[in-house]
Amino acid sequence: MEREISQAVIRRMPRYYRYLEELLNENIERISSGDLSKRMNVTASQIRQDLNNFGGFGQQGYGYNVQYLHDEIGKILGLNRQHNLILVGSGNLGQAIANYVHFSKMNFDMVGLFDSNPDLKGKKVGPLSVMHMNELPEFLKTHEVDIAVLTIPKENAVSVCNELVSLGIKGIWNFAHVDLPVPEDVKVENVHLSDSLMQLSYQMS
Amino acid sequence: MEREISQAVIRRMPRYYRYLEELLNENIERISSGDLSKRMNVTASQIRQDLNNFGGFGQQGYGYNVQYLHDEIGKILGLNRQHNLILVGSGNLGQAIANYVHFSKMNFDMVGLFDSNPDLKGKKVGPLSVMHMNELPEFLKTHEVDIAVLTIPKENAVSVCNELVSLGIKGIWNFAHVDLPVPEDVKVENVHLSDSLMQLSYQMS
DNA sequence: TAGATTGTTAATCGATTAACAATC
DNA sequence: TAGATTGTTAATCGATTAACAATC
Numbered sequence: 001m002e003r004e005i006s007q008a009v010i011r012r013m014p015r016y017y018r019y020l021e022e023l024l025n026e027n028i029e030r031i032s033s034g035d036l037s038k039r040m041n042v043t044a045s046q047i048r049q050d051l052n053n054f055g056g057f058g059q060q061g062y063g064y065n066v067q068y069l070h071d072e073i074g075k076i077l078g079l080n081r082q083h084n085l086i087l088v089g090s091g092n093l094g095q096a097i098a099n100y101v102h103f104s105k106m107n108f109d110m111v112g113l114f115d116s117n118p119d120l121k122g123k124k125v126g127p128l129s130v131m132h133m134n135e136l137p138e139f140l141k142t143h144e145v146d147i148a149v150l151t152i153p154k155e156n157a158v159s160v161c162n163e164l165v166s167l168g169i170k171g172i173w174n175f176a177h178v179d180l181p182v183p184e185d186v187k188v189e190n191v192h193l194s195d196s197l198m199q200l201s202y203q204m205s
Numbered sequence: 206m207e208r209e210i211s212q213a214v215i216r217r218m219p220r221y222y223r224y225l226e227e228l229l230n231e232n233i234e235r236i237s238s239g240d241l242s243k244r245m246n247v248t249a250s251q252i253r254q255d256l257n258n259f260g261g262f263g264q265q266g267y268g269y270n271v272q273y274l275h276d277e278i279g280k281i282l283g284l285n286r287q288h289n290l291i292l293v294g295s296g297n298l299g300q301a302i303a304n305y306v307h308f309s310k311m312n313f314d315m316v317g318l319f320d321s322n323p324d325l326k327g328k329k330v331g332p333l334s335v336m337h338m339n340e341l342p343e344f345l346k347t348h349e350v351d352i353a354v355l356t357i358p359k360e361n362a363v364s365v366c367n368e369l370v371s372l373g374i375k376g377i378w379n380f381a382h383v384d385l386p387v388p389e390d391v392k393v394e395n396v397h398l399s400d401s402l403m404q405l406s407y408q409m410s
Numbered sequence: 411t412a413g414a415t416t417g418t419t420a421a422t423c424g425a426t427t428a429a430c431a432a433t434c
Numbered sequence: 435t436a437g438a439t440t441g442t443t444a445a446t447c448g449a450t451t452a453a454c455a456a457t458c
Contacts, residue, residue, distance in 0.1 A: 008425070010407055014400035018382065032439060044439095045427050052441060060440040061434045077403045078410035092301040097398075099297045105399060108406075147405065171409045173402060177223065189405035193302075193396065194310060195219035197378060198282045200352065200394035201313075202215055204376045205283035213449065237415060249415095250451050257417060265416040266458045 005053050012050055013077055015040070020070040032063035083108045084145050085173075088160060089152035090115040090123070090130045093175060097149055098125050108147075112139055116156075133160075140167045147171040154178045210258050217255055218282060220245070225275035237268035288313045289350045290378075293365060294357035295320040295328070295335045298380060302354055303330050313352075317344055321361075338365075345372045352376040359383045 019040055023031060037044040051057055051069075054076050058064045074080060085101060087094050090113045101110050113125055116133040123130045131139065139145075148169045152160060157176035164172065165186055172188045174180055177195075180188050224245055228236060242249040256262055256274075259281050263269045279285060290306060292299050295318045306315050318330055321338040328335045336344065344350075353374045357365060362381035369377065370391055377393045379385055382400075385393050 006425075010404060011400075013407065014397070014403040017403070018400075034439080043427060045429095046425095048439095048441065049426075056441060058440050059434060060432070061438045063439065076407065078406040079403065081406075081410065083406060092304045096297040096301040100398065101402075105402070108402065146409065171405055173405055187405060187408040189401055189408065191396070191398065191401050192219070193305065195216075195223075196394055196396050197306075197310070197313065198219040198222070198284065199215060200376055200378055200392060201283040201286075201288060202218065202281065203392040203394065204351065205286065211449075239415080248451060250453095251449095253415095253417065254450075261417060263416050264458060265456070266414045268415065 009050050009053055012042075013073060016047075016050070017070065017073045017077065017079075020066055020073065023066045024070060028066055030063050030065050033058070035063075079105075079107055081107070083147055084111045084143070085109065085147045085149055086112040086114060086136075086139075086145050087149045087151065088114050088133075088136075088164065089150060089175075090120055090125065091151065094149070094151035095125045097151060097175075098128070101149075102126055111143060111145065114139075116152075136163075137167055140169075145169065147173055149173045149175070150180075151175045214255050214258055217247075217251075218278060221252075221255070222275065222278045222282065222284075225271055225278065228271045229275060233271055235268050235270050238263070240268075284310075284312055286312070288352055289316045289348070290314065290352045290354055291317040291319060291341075291344075291350050292354045292356065293319050293338075293341075293369065294355060294380075295325055295330065296356065299354070299356035300330045302356060302380075303333070306354075307331055316348060316350065319344075321357075341368075342372060345374075350374065352378055354378045354380070355385075356380045 019036065033044040033047045037047055040047075048058075054072070057069050057072055085108060087098050087110060090098070094113070098110050098113060101108050110126075110128065113128050113130045114133050114136050115121070115130050118132060120130045121132050148164050148171070150157060150161065150172055154177045157174070157178050158180060161172060161180045161182065165182055170186055172180060172182070172186065174188050174190045175193070177192055179190075182188055224241065238249040238252040242252055245252075253263075259277070262274050262277055290313060292303050292315060295303070299318070299320075303315050303318060306313050315331075315333065318333050318335045319338050319341050320326070320335050323337060325335045326337050353369050353376070355362060355366065355377055359382045362379070362383050363385060366377060366385045366387065370387055375391055377385065377387070377391065379393050379395045380398070382397055384395070387393055
């Protein structure tokens with residue numbers, strides 16, 4: 001019976017991963033929590049505590065092997081598994097995300113684009129063309145899809161989300177400005193751009 | 206000598222704002238912390254504590270006036286002031302953000318688009334056309350700009366950021382996958398999309 | 411006035427930092 | 435072996451929740 005790992009820790013893991021990639025690029029083989037803490041501007045204690053939520057990846061007197069730690073964090077974040085994504089909402093933002101996902105991260109594969117606007121149907125975005133929303137149920141029967149990227153206006157977001165859930169989608173990357181009510185086994189990660197912009201605005205006033 | 210308001214509180218403010226907008230749309234005139242807590246799935250205690258960081262906006266026995274609280278939170282977030290933005294990096298994502306900022310939030314006004322790629326120069330995005338990066342210093346001399354939206358690859362992000370800072374920009378909305386080192390008086394708000402996607406991936410595994 | 415609900419103080423819980431024995 | 439640095443326990447700090455007197 002493992003203790004739940006806190007949100008605060010999980011939010012920090014991708015940042016560790018990013019810094020370890022950087023170290024790899026610099027051909028640095030090993031690093032101590034102390035040195036890493038200076039680079040990242042956090043305490044060494046926090047780094048060691050965070051990592052030890054998942055296991056002992058270091059060695060006394062040596063520190064951490066960069067390649068090994070990098071790969072382990074990758075596994076923790078599920079980056080070793082293949083993820084198939086569909087885009088729901090192929091407007092400006094959606095198209096940008098579709099391109100972005102393709103180029104930036106292998107193992108995240110965009111496999112279908114959808115939109116409710118019939119005018120967009122057939123439009124090429126990278127290697128894919130946009131399908132109409134009413135083709136979605138059939139598509140999900142014949143393709144394995146892990147994650148739906150939701151880039152639609154907030155007005156329709158909840159109902160489209162419900163549809164996605166009823167079709168068996170277990171992960172939603174939500175760019176709509178609403179909180180989505182989903183069952184426990186469905187995971188939602190929100191990117192609320194306007195919230196982010198408001199926070200910046202606050203910091204500046 | 207006021208006590209610093211914690212990041213945790215500030216992150217929640219835009220969400221309150223969003224729910225208050227919703228209440229306004231539903232023509233609900235007043236709300237108690239208890240009722241709001243049910244809608245938002247947080248404790249009433251937290252709502253009252255959060256708000257009282259900024260002042261007493263409620264009234265015993267009555268609750269909070271929705272319009273008033275909405276407007277006050279708007280002021281706290283600086284939404285009453287005009288913000289002029291420029292886009293630095295006019296690729297797919299940048300163009301989507303430019304359109305997004307225009308349509309979604311009044312008081313945030315996109316006033317200039319820039320890119321280092323000469324091929325993009327002159328390209329129309331909404332009402333604006335893309336300028337070359339070397340036109341930026343002159344532009345900033347003649348226009349008041351509060352915020353730069355940084356949508357460029359991480360390789361150039363730090364050096365472009367330094368340039369922006371040296372030209373007097375005080376706020377950066379950073380979509381590049383790096384941490385930007387800036388002086389104290391410059392505020393950075395990060396949108397690390399790949400971090401967000403990794404968090405979703407973690408939750409699902 | 412009585413009832414409702416705030417603002418605020420106190421109690422609890424969780425996260426971060428410090429310290430150090432274990433050990434490579 | 436001696437020095438370095440981890441993993442982990444203990445101490446501190448901060449954030450959340452509970453409680454309740456103040457008051458509309």
